[in-house]
Amino acid sequence: MKKIKLLEVVRDAEGGMKRHVEFLLHGLDKDKFEIILLTSRENLNTWNLEKSVKVVDARIGDRRTPIGLSKSFFDTVRILKEEKIDIIHNHGLLASALGTWAALIAGTPIIVTTLHNFPKDNWQQRLAGRFLKYNHKIITVSQKMAQEVGEIFKIDREKLAVIHNGIDLKSLEKFNSPSHKDDNTFSFLNISRLIPGKGVDIFIKASALLLEKLSSYPVDIKFYIAGAGPMEKKLKDLAHELGLSGKVHFLGFCTDVYRLIGQSDALVLSSFSEGLSLSLLEAMALGKPVIATDVGGNPEVVKSGISGILVPPADPAALAGAMEYILKHPSAANEMGANARRIAREGFGCEKMVDAVQNLLLALASENL
Known part of the structure; x- marks a missing residue:
């Protein structure tokens, strides 16, 4: 059987989107697919790639000017034609807009987009919306996102597929740690890109409110x-x-995320919008109590009061209240962590995600090639 030539297109990304693509590059069956990665070569040293994956450069994401985006578009058209790509798989809104447009010009047989997040009232969203309807399939990482995409862009439900993110459960094993043991300290961890949509300022404000309320509390928070x-x-x-100097610690970009989660007592996710956070799933898999905003796919994995606590977005007081509850009720927090661990480990392994994507791509190839 002739291998399917698959082009995975992703902007110069960090965090969850990048790890999602890495799982695909490692997990897709190399006997069935010849895989090419289109991204920026400038940061290739941060990728975990197999030798069998070819890399080409169209600098999607780091050319923000109209001229730069035009160059990325024409580079992508050229690559699609030269490599005789069967399936283009775009990741994210910007890659979807450029990749879909390029695929239409190049005559690529199958177009697929995975949306990892869906920020509203965003110029990338408006741009991508013009092209999503030309995709054979649109994968979203949560049911909520599929609903929003379908409603906003009038996409037929049959074109939408929900495939939840997956995490590397095997690599997480060695970072298992016992429930909170030290009664004298407690640490809250926030893992986020420092951009407006992640609500890190809300986490900082909530931290200040918590410390103000618990100024005489006998725990070093x-x-x-x-x-x-x-x-x-x-x-x-x-x-x-x-006044949080010495209390809030900025760690910068970290590659040892599993260790950080393992050493923390609770994870806080304060985003204004979210697809389905890998850090959230990883913390759950390690048995940590989690506090997350009630947005995107978070409610699909966090059952408030059972496997974590959900709070409204952009609400420092509500977030501080949830943090106080976790801090003051260790038995309940440990029970939430145990429930979270079971949910994450039973339903969110990366192998399950890769298998679902592979089956979808093979079905499209069978129908269209």
Whole structure:
């Protein structure tokens, strides 16, 4: 059987989207697919790639000017034609817009997009919306996102497929740690890119409210922020203004996320919008109590009061209240962590995600090639 030539298209990404693509590059059957990765070569040293995966460069994502985006578009058209690609699989809104348009011009037989997040009122969303209807399938990582995409862009339900994110359960095993044992300390961890949509400022404000309320509480409470991004200085200034120097620790971009989660006592996800956070699933798989905003796919995995706590987005007081509850009720927090571990490990392994994507791609190839 002739191998299917698959082009995976992703902007210069970090975090969950990048790890999702890495799982696909490692897990898809190399006897069935010849895989090419289209991304920026400038940061290839941060990717975990197999030698069998060919890499081409169209610099999608780091050319933000009209001229730069045009160059990325024509590079993508050229690559699709030269490589005689059977399936283009775009990741994210920007890659979807450019990749779908290029595939239509190049005559690529099958077009697929995976949407990892769906920020509303975003220029990328409006641009991508013009092209999503030309995709053979649109994969979303949560039911909520599928509903929103279908309603906003009038996409037929049969074109939408929900495939939840998956996590590397085998690699997580060695980072298992016991439930909170030290009664004298407690640490909250936030793992986010430092951009407006992640609500890290809300986490910092909630931390200040919590410390103000528990000023005489006999526990050393610390807050850790793992991530980098354009808001770093602004967020550090906010922490300083709120008197949190020495309490809120900025760790920068971290590659040892599993270790950080294992050493923390609870994970806090304060995003304004979310697809389905890998960090959230990883913390759950490690048995940590989680606090997350009630957005996107979060309610599909976090059952409030059972496997974590959900709070409204952009609400520091509600977030501080949830953090206080986790801190003051260790038995309930441990039970939530145990339930979270079971949910994540039973339903969200990366192998399950890769199998679902592979089956979808093979079905499309059978119908269209």
